[in-house]
Amino acid sequence: MTLNRRDFLKVSAGTSGSLVLALSLPGCSGIQTGFREEEGAWKPDAWLELTTDNKVYFTLARVEMGQGTYTGLTTLIAEELEVDPAAITPKFAPVAPEYRNPLYKLQLTGGSTSIATSWMPLRQAGAEAREMLILAAARVWQVDHSECTAFEGHVRHPNGVDALPYGKLVSLASSETIGHDVSLKPQSEWRYIGKARGRLDARAKSTGTAEYGIDIELPGMVYAVVTRPPRYGARVRSFNSSDIEAMPGVLSVLEIERGVAIVAGKYWQARKAQQELKVEWDNADALGVSTSDVFANYHKAADDDAGARERDDGDFAGAAAGAERILEASYEQPYLAHATLEPMNATAWYHGDSMEVWAPTQAPDLGRIAAARVSDLSPDDISINTTFLGGGFGRRLTQDYIEEAAAVAYSLKTPVKVIWSREEDTRHDLYRPAMLHRMKASISGGEVTGWHHQVVGPQILDWYVRNAAPAQYPWSPKFLYDTLGKVGLMAEGIATPKDISAIEGAIDYPYKVANVEVRHTRTDPGVPVTWWRSVGYSHNGFAAETFMDELAHETGKDPYEFRRALIAHQPRHREVLDRVAAMSGWETPAPSGRARGVALFQSFGTYVAQVVEASIENDGIHVHRVWCAVDCGQVVNPEIVRDQIEGGIIFGLTAALHGEITLQEGEIQQSNFHDYPLMRNYELPEIAVDIVDSDETPTGVGEPGVPPVIPALGNALFALTGERQRKLPLKAAT
Amino acid sequence: MALSLTVNGEKRTLEVDGDTPLLWVIRDELGLKGTKFGCGAGLCGACTVHLDGQPVRSCSTPVDLVSGRSVTTIEGLASGDELHPLQKAWVEHGVPQCGYCQSGQIMTAANLLEHNPAANRDDIVAALSGNLCRCGTYSKIIAAVESVASQDPVDREGA
Numbered sequence: 022m023t024l025n026r027r028d029f030l031k032v033s034a035g036t037s038g039s040l041v042l043a044l045s046l047p048g049c050s051g052i053q054t055g056f057r058e059e060e061g062a063w064k065p066d067a068w069l070e071l072t073t074d075n076k077v078y079f080t081l082a083r084v085e086m087g088q089g090t091y092t093g094l095t096t097l098i099a100e101e102l103e104v105d106p107a108a109i110t111p112k113f114a115p116v117a118p119e120y121r122n123p124l125y126k127l128q129l130t131g132g133s134t135s136i137a138t139s140w141m142p143l144r145q146a147g148a149e150a151r152e153m154l155i156l157a158a159a160r161v162w163q164v165d166h167s168e169c170t171a172f173e174g175h176v177r178h179p180n181g182v183d184a185l186p187y188g189k190l191v192s193l194a195s196s197e198t199i200g201h202d203v204s205l206k207p208q209s210e211w212r213y214i215g216k217a218r219g220r221l222d223a224r225a226k227s228t229g230t231a232e233y234g235i236d237i238e239l240p241g242m243v244y245a246v247v248t249r250p251p252r253y254g255a256r257v258r259s260f261n262s263s264d265i266e267a268m269p270g271v272l273s274v275l276e277i278e279r280g281v282a283i284v285a286g287k288y289w290q291a292r293k294a295q296q297e298l299k300v301e302w303d304n305a306d307a308l309g310v311s312t313s314d315v316f317a318n319y320h321k322a323a324d325d326d327a328g329a330r331e332r333d334d335g336d337f338a339g340a341a342a343g344a345e346r347i348l349e350a351s352y353e354q355p356y357l358a359h360a361t362l363e364p365m366n367a368t369a370w371y372h373g374d375s376m377e378v379w380a381p382t383q384a385p386d387l388g389r390i391a392a393a394r395v396s397d398l399s400p401d402d403i404s405i406n407t408t409f410l411g412g413g414f415g416r417r418l419t420q421d422y423i424e425e426a427a428a429v430a431y432s433l434k435t436p437v438k439v440i441w442s443r444e445e446d447t448r449h450d451l452y453r454p455a456m457l458h459r460m461k462a463s464i465s466g467g468e469v470t471g472w473h474h475q476v477v478g479p480q481i482l483d484w485y486v487r488n489a490a491p492a493q494y495p496w497s498p499k500f501l502y503d504t505l506g507k508v509g510l511m512a513e514g515i516a517t518p519k520d521i522s523a524i525e526g527a528i529d530y531p532y533k534v535a536n537v538e539v540r541h542t543r544t545d546p547g548v549p550v551t552w553w554r555s556v557g558y559s560h561n562g563f564a565a566e567t568f569m570d571e572l573a574h575e576t577g578k579d580p581y582e583f584r585r586a587l588i589a590h591q592p593r594h595r596e597v598l599d600r601v602a603a604m605s606g607w608e609t610p611a612p613s614g615r616a617r618g619v620a621l622f623q624s625f626g627t628y629v630a631q632v633v634e635a636s637i638e639n640d641g642i643h644v645h646r647v648w649c650a651v652d653c654g655q656v657v658n659p660e661i662v663r664d665q666i667e668g669g670i671i672f673g674l675t676a677a678l679h680g681e682i683t684l685q686e687g688e689i690q691q692s693n694f695h696d697y698p699l700m701r702n703y704e705l706p707e708i709a710v711d712i713v714d715s716d717e718t719p720t721g722v723g724e725p726g727v728p729p730v731i732p733a734l735g736n737a738l739f740a741l742t743g744e745r746q747r748k749l750p751l752k753a754a755t
Numbered sequence: 756m757a758l759s760l761t762v763n764g765e766k767r768t769l770e771v772d773g774d775t776p777l778l779w780v781i782r783d784e785l786g787l788k789g790t791k792f793g794c795g796a797g798l799c800g801a802c803t804v805h806l807d808g809q810p811v812r813s814c815s816t817p818v819d820l821v822s823g824r825s826v827t828t829i830e831g832l833a834s835g836d837e838l839h840p841l842q843k844a845w846v847e848h849g850v851p852q853c854g855y856c857q858s859g860q861i862m863t864a865a866n867l868l869e870h871n872p873a874a875n876r877d878d879i880v881a882a883l884s885g886n887l888c889r890c891g892t893y894s895k896i897i898a899a900v901e902s903v904a905s906q907d908p909v910d911r912e913g914a
Contacts (some may be wrong), residue, residue: 086853087851087852087853087854087890088852089852218849219846219847219849220849220851222851222854223845223846223849223850223851224838224842224846225854226845226851226854226857227838227842227845227846227850227851227854227857227861228789228829228830228833228838228842229787229788229789229790229828229829229830229858230789231854232788233791233855235788235791235792236782236788238786238788269772287771287772287775287779287783288779288783289772289774289775289776289779290772293774360889361853361855361889362791362793362799362801362853362855362856362887362888362889363791363793363853363855364792364793409853409854410853411791411853411854411855412853412855412889412890413853414889440792442795443793443794443795443796443798443799444795660849661849664849664852664892664895665852667891667894668852668890668891668892669891670891671891671893672889672891693794693795693796693798694794694796694798694799694887695796695798699887699889700891701884701885701887702880702883702884702886702888702893702896702897703880703881703884705880705893705894705897708894
């Protein structure tokens with residue numbers, strides 16, 4: 022097959038390492054490929070750019086928010102291109118169809134999918150560019166291309182002596198066509214994958230030179246702060262505009278959809294003016310619930326509606342009817358904030374017929390929709406410049422901060438940066454939903470015969486479709502945005518998979534129990550929610566793995582042996598479970614005054630088992646040690662895998678020990694790190710991570726470290742105190 | 756008001772409201788973006804700089820208190836192209852994830868080692884517990900600082 026490099030290639034793995042290439046429609050491709058004489062640069066595809074002066078640029082289509090795409094994805098393409106990853110300069114991608122995440126059909130970074138979805142396409146892109154460079158060199162030397170090899174940015178002559186650097190070949194290579202299958206390198210020849218250490222962004226991030234959204238500086242730029250309603254859904258009725266306009270440095274005070282924006286020459290002038298702003302809110306449609314109402318309503322909903330049956334193996338009702346015993350428990354988890362250390366911010370510049378936005382966003386194509394909605398532009402008129410992200414964790418999938426900057430910029434016609442305070446960031450987040458879980462198990466003859474899990478709470482996509490639907494259908498007229506969002510048809514089962522955000526980790530209950538029923542009672546209290554690192558797994562993991570622990574104790578079994586006996590049919594689960602038991606010395610007693618708990622959980626295709634060792638001292642929970650075994654398939658960068666799992670453990674422990682957002686009559690009660698604390702250095706346990714050697718396809722590591730540590734800690738506290746805690750966060754005294 | 760201060764060894768004179776936090780002066784008036792805004796309340800440490808050799812939270816330090824004094828930011832830590840030993844250790848250990856807190860972490864650690872070159876693990880943890888990291892890089896932070904702390908053990912018992 023002959024390939025035209027201007028076509029957009031869709032690549033999938035064929036047998037024995039060769040590749041099957043399939044052409045798909047180029048769509049409204051924004052990326053021009055080919056050789057540009059005037060710039061001395063060749064773009065073989067949407068990702069790579071090689072220059073005549075031997076530079077290699079790589080367009081990074083998955084944003085870098087700490088999870089390591091900057092290093093990991095660069096490593097993938099470097100391996101096949103035969104260039105040291107450190108010699109490649111990554112650039113953040115503009116919005117273009119080529120850069121969409123194939124799983125979501127949107128250009129978003131989330132779901133621990135970056136390595137998994139890039140594993141084949143990026144290596145293939147690297148291999149094809151390498152092959153074209155080899156063909157070019159072979160043509161220069163008049164030798165058989167199959168006898169030439171590539172190494173460290175050069176093509177080597179069959180004589181083993183002569184070599185040409187890529188820079189000398191790019192012009193020629195651009196007109197080569199590949200008339201044969203291009204093979205990916207066998208694993209035995211990998212130089213970087215599985216071996217790479219360190220991070221390509223470490224130097225910039227250790228010298229203060231990495232540029233985050235908040236660091237953007239533009240000529241004539243002004244600053245805006247936005248006062249949003251204390252109760253979600255309230256609208257501005259009136260405000261003391263003229264008082265504020267008279268304050269030092271204030272340039273403009275304007276009402277936008279999301280509140281009142283104050284624009285000033287300097288950030289601090291805007292903040293000071295904001296202290297004097299008095300807004301009267303119209304609370305007719307405002308949220309009015311308190312946390313206690315949320316849970317009371319969840320319990321009522323659970324009583325009234327058994328919920329949609331999301332999994333039904335065997336006959337739970339029958340098993341329960343004939344059981345010797347039924348064990349029941351319900352678990353509650355609070356709302357949680359993301360608390361990225363870089364608060365929400367965005368900078369926008371409206372030029373009349375176009376707008377440019379700079380922002381730390383996980384979904385730049387959705388950022389365009391948000392900016393289009395509040396201006397007279399269409400998404401194609403808006404460009405989004407993505408920066409480094411000071412944390413994401415799902416928060417930056419929602420584009421409210423871009424919407425604000427765009428709305429102010431549209432009105433002002435000068436570049437404007439909107440910065441949220443920490444208090445605003447905490448109070449105007451979209452939260453990990455509060456959830457209720459009702460668990461039931463039937464027990465006969467000392468064995469679990471049935472498992473019933475009723476998940477009670479909202480579905481995240483209901484909150485997300487407003488931006489997502491138009492981004493998938495950019496041809497849709499703007500007046501349809503709200504309709505598309507409300508209908509949500511595009512997002513429900515048609516264009517994207519069914520939303521399992523509430524039930525993931527519940528429907529895939531892995532243990533060998535004959536009768537399993539999982540239901541979702543869908544009820545939404547109206548509190549804004551979104552994805553939060555590990556999403557549904559974060560709460561279903563706590564419910565399922567705590568209840569498993571309850572069942573172990575109820576049937577008089579060791580919690581590790583109990584799980585092990587029920588997971589024999591799942592070798593990857595069992596391997597990580599056995600490993601963590603060995604690592605932690607599960608068979609030997611914990612040191613005096615401490616106890617251990619175990620949990621086993623698969624999420625995002627990755628298998629994780631953890632043991633936590635904890636004590637209660639001076640009225641506080643002390644987490645001393647965490648052991649973790651992880652199977653994420655093939656590993657691109659072992660150090661980053663370890664970092665992500667360890668970071669996930671700390672993220673999970675932060676939730677287990679400290680995390681709680683509460684509402685009082687519609688208002689969020691927390692504001693900053695004194696009342697929404699994050700784990701600090703002195704609380705750090707000793708963490709050991711063991712990674713399983715695997716030939717399986719790579720799976721995600723950004724999130725899977727989070728879910729099991731929460732039940733593992735709770736289970737350790739039960740072993741310590743004999744008191745079962747079924748509500749998060751965990752307490753030292755119950 | 757006009758005020759003068761020395762930043763990274765260079766004398767700077769500015770026209771700025773005296774109650775403006777030093778953080779925003781450093782970032783927006785002087786264009787040194789390496790010092791970060793995290794909480795505005797001295798709770799997270801992302802904005803840590805050295806003021807006359809002592810670590811301070813620049814988000815909660817009004818600039819008029821800094822008049823005539825000397826400030827060092829992350830940009831002033833290296834000597835020319837030669838990174839500070841802690842910055843080198845940060846790169847070698849691959850400490851940063853999102854990286855947003857790391858300027859503050861490094862500035863706090865640099866001050867610790869200046870006053871206690873042989874800091875042990877407990878000293879390091881105590882000094883750095885005021886600096887939050889949402890990504891959870893704490894163990895690598897400790898390892899990186901330990902690698903720079905003097906290899907000669909100080910006889911603490913005999914001291």
